[in-house]
Amino acid sequence: MSYEPVIGLEVHAELLTASKVFCGCSSKFGAPPNQNTCPVCLGMPGSLPVLNRRAVEFGIRAGLAAHCRIARYSRWARKNYFYPDLPKGYQISQYELPLCLGGTIEINTDSGVKRIGLTRIHMEEDTGKNIHDAHGDASLVDFNRCGVPLLEIVSEPQIRSPQEAGAYLRQLRTTLQYLEICDGNMEEGSFRCDANVSVRPVGATQLGTKVEIKNMNSFRNVERATEYEIKRQIEVLKEGGRLVQETRLWDPDREVTRSMRSKEFAHDYRYFPEPDLPPLVVSDDWVEAIQRSLPELPDARRQRFVQEYDVPEYDADVLTMRKDIADYYEEAVRHYRNPKGVSNWVMGDILRIIRERKLDTALVIHDWPVPAERLAALVQLIDSGEISGKIAKAVFEEMVRTGKTPVQIVAEQGLTQISDEAAIAAAIDAVITGNAEKVAEYCRGKEKLFGFFVGQVMKATQGKANPQKLNELLRSKLGK
Numbered sequence: 106m107s108y109e110p111v112i113g114l115e116v117h118a119e120l121l122t123a124s125k126v127f128c129g130c131s132s133k134f135g136a137p138p139n140q141n142t143c144p145v146c147l148g149m150p151g152s153l154p155v156l157n158r159r160a161v162e163f164g165i166r167a168g169l170a171a172h173c174r175i176a177r178y179s180r181w182a183r184k185n186y187f188y189p190d191l192p193k194g195y196q197i198s199q200y201e202l203p204l205c206l207g208g209t210i211e212i213n214t215d216s217g218v219k220r221i222g223l224t225r226i227h228m229e230e231d232t233g234k235n236i237h238d239a240h241g242d243a244s245l246v247d248f249n250r251c252g253v254p255l256l257e258i259v260s261e262p263q264i265r266s267p268q269e270a271g272a273y274l275r276q277l278r279t280t281l282q283y284l285e286i287c288d289g290n291m292e293e294g295s296f297r298c299d300a301n302v303s304v305r306p307v308g309a310t311q312l313g314t315k316v317e318i319k320n321m322n323s324f325r326n327v328e329r330a331t332e333y334e335i336k337r338q339i340e341v342l343k344e345g346g347r348l349v350q351e352t353r354l355w356d357p358d359r360e361v362t363r364s365m366r367s368k369e370f371a372h373d374y375r376y377f378p379e380p381d382l383p384p385l386v387v388s389d390d391w392v393e394a395i396q397r398s399l400p401e402l403p404d405a406r407r408q409r410f411v412q413e414y415d416v417p418e419y420d421a422d423v424l425t426m427r428k429d430i431a432d433y434y435e436e437a438v439r440h441y442r443n444p445k446g447v448s449n450w451v452m453g454d455i456l457r458i459i460r461e462r463k464l465d466t467a468l469v470i471h472d473w474p475v476p477a478e479r480l481a482a483l484v485q486l487i488d489s490g491e492i493s494g495k496i497a498k499a500v501f502e503e504m505v506r507t508g509k510t511p512v513q514i515v516a517e518q519g520l521t522q523i524s525d526e527a528a529i530a531a532a533i534d535a536v537i538t539g540n541a542e543k544v545a546e547y548c549r550g551k552e553k554l555f556g557f558f559v560g561q562v563m564k565a566t567q568g569k570a571n572p573q574k575l576n577e578l579l580r581s582k583l584g585k
C-alpha cells in the first residue's frame with residue numbers, strides 16, 4: 106500500500122508595530138531584559154488593555170493580501186494556562202471569531218501553480234521568554250516580548266510534500282515582508298512555524314492521526330522535520346503499528362522528532378470572551394482604504410518582471426523574493442537597460458555577498474555591497490567591450506572592497522580590454538614562436554591544444570585580450 110502525506114502549517118508572525126498590542130511599551134527586539142514592560146504587559150491587577158489600531162491594520166493588510174474575508178466583527182478571548190512567561194495566566198487571542206477567514210497562498214510546484222487554502226488568520230499577543238541557564242542553576246524570564254502583536258496564520262491541510270511546505274512558507278514570508286508588517290526573521294523568532302503532519306493511504310478521503318511538530322527555526326528544518334515525520338509514520342503503519350496523536354519536537358542536531366506530550370495531556374484552555382476589551386468592529390471604509398494602500402505583491406511583480414524585462418521565470422522568482430532586492434534590481438535596470446545582464450549579477454555576486462554578510466536578516470537591506478547605479482555601470486562596461494567578463498569579476502570585488510566606481514578602478518589599474526587587433530596579433534605571434542613544438546603537435550591534429558594557446562595569450566596580456574578577437578585571430582594564424 107502506498108501512502109500520501111497531509112500537512113497543515115500554523116505560522117506565528119510578529120508584527121512590526123512600534124508598540125505592543127495592548128500597551129504603549131516598545132515591541133523592538135533586542136532590548137536589555139525586562140526593559141520594555143509596564144503594568145499592562147506584566148499582568149498587574151487592575152491594569153486594562155487598550156488595542157493598538159496599527160496592529161489591526163497590519164492584520165487586515167495580511168488578510169487582504171492573502172485574499173481572506175475580513176470579518177467586520179471579531180472578538181477577543183482569554184486562553185487560560187499557566188506558564189512562567191505568561192504573567193497574566195492567560196493569553197488574549199481571537200478564538201471563535203477571528204479577523205480573517207478563508208484565503209489562499211499561491212505556490213509554484215513542479216506541476217505548476219498550486220493554491221493552498223487558509224483556514225483563518227487571527228490576532229493574539231506574544232508571550233515572554235524563559236531563558237534556561239546552561240548550567241541548570243537558574244531559569245530566568247524576560248517579559249520584553251510579552252504583548253508583542255502576533256498573527257497566527259493557519260493553513261488548510263492541503264500541503265502534500267515537504268517541498269510544498271517550504272514553498273508555502275517562503276511565499277507567505279515574502280508576502281508579509283512586502284507588506285512591511287513582519288521582518289520574517291526565523292532566527293530571532295519573529296516568523297515561527299508548527300506543522301501538523303499525518304499520512305493516509307493514497308485515495309483515502311479521511312485524515313490519518315495527526316502529529317504536531319514544533320521547534321523548527323528555519324525553512325530547511327521544516328522540510329527535514331516533515332520529511333522525517335512522514336517516513337516515521339509510514340513505517341509505523343507498515344509494521345502494523347498505531348500512531349498516537351501527540352506533539353513532537355524536532356531535534357535539528359540528531360535530525361529526528363521526539364515525543365513531547367500526547368494529546369491525553371493536552372490543555373483545556375477554557376476560552377471565554379475577554380471582558381476587558383469590546384468586540385473588534387472594522388468599517389468598510391477602513392478596509393477599502395487599506396486595500397488601496399497595498400503595494401504590488403510578489404506574484405504580480407514576478408509576472409511583470411517576466412513581461413517587462415523579458416527575464417526567465419527563474420530569474421523573476423529569485424529577484425522578487427524580497428521587495429528590497431526587486432527594488433534594487435529595477436533601479437539598476439533604470440540606469441542601464443540590460444535586464445538579463447543585471448539579473449545575472451544580482452542573482453550571483455550581489456546575493457552571495459548579502460548572504461555571506463547576513464544582510465538579509467533585516468526587513469530592508471540598507472548596506473548594499475555596491476549601489477545599484479554602479480552595478481549598472483559595471484554591466485555597461487562589459488557590454489561596450491571595455492572590459493572582459495573575467496576582468497569584471499575582479500573589478501566587482503574591488504568595488505565591494507574599496508567603494509570606488511567601476512570606471513575609476515578600470516582607469517586606475519589599466520584594465521581596459523585590448524580589442525586592437527594588431528596588439529592581440531603581436532601577442533599571438535610571440536606565443537606561437539615560443540611554443541614551436543606545441544604548434545607542430547596542434548597541426549598534426551592535437552586540437553585540444555587550442556585552449557592552451559588561448560591561455561598563453563591571455564597570460565601575456567594579463568587577461569585583457571578581447572576573447573572573441575583572440576579566438577578569431579588565433580584560428581586564422583594557426584591555419585584552421
Ligand SMILES: [Zn+2]
Nearest residue numbers: 128130143146
Ligand atoms: Zn507594556
